[in-house]
């Protein structure tokens with residue numbers, strides 16, 4: 795039987811939260827990764843919007859935009875909070891973290907890096923403060939709903955930044971983001987994923 799295929803670079807970036815949600819839900823997908831060189835020569839032309847990630851579905855249709863793919867995976871995996879306040883908290887968390895992607899381009903392009911570091915630090919400080927306002931003290935997740943797609947979003951951002959650009963994000967400066975990151979990392983299905991990750 796055909797299974798969905800998730801296309802993205804061989805990096806955490808904008809696909810990692812979805813990869814984790816699919817894994818946690820036990821939803822088999824093909825995790826099609828490519829290098830930057832392969833992107834230019836082969837995959838960019840295949841991408842529906844010329845950007846990655848995208849998800850090809852069994853019926854021949856597709857989903858573009860990383861957040862939409864994450865919502866699809868999270869919905870199937872039961873990672874969307876049902877309580878209205880927890881649901882709003884999850885969206886709040888993702889929006890506030892999304893703003894942190896803005897300065898990252900400078901690190902990839904190696905342009906105006908010092909300015910981008912300052913801008914990122916400001917945005918991360920805001921994210922840390924907002925997350926603190928509703929973070930579960932007992933679990934460390936972003937709300938009292940237990941693990942949600944928003945926790946995976948935060949984790950994927952922190953994981954990607956601290957592995958790729960450790961100088962640009964000192965996790966110890968953001969204790970609430972760290973708490974989310976550590977709680978997600980300790981989740982049994984997440985730990986299992988990284989044991990067997992290619």
Ligand SMILES: N[C@@H](CCC(=O)N[C@@H](CS)C(=O)NCC(=O)O)C(=O)O
Nearest residue numbers: 807808844845846847858859860861
């Ligand atoms: N809003 C889009 C942004 C996608 C995006 O910018 N993808 C980048 C990688 S993170 C990309 O495809 N870059 C390659 C290119 O622009 O050629 C999403 O969240 O999926």
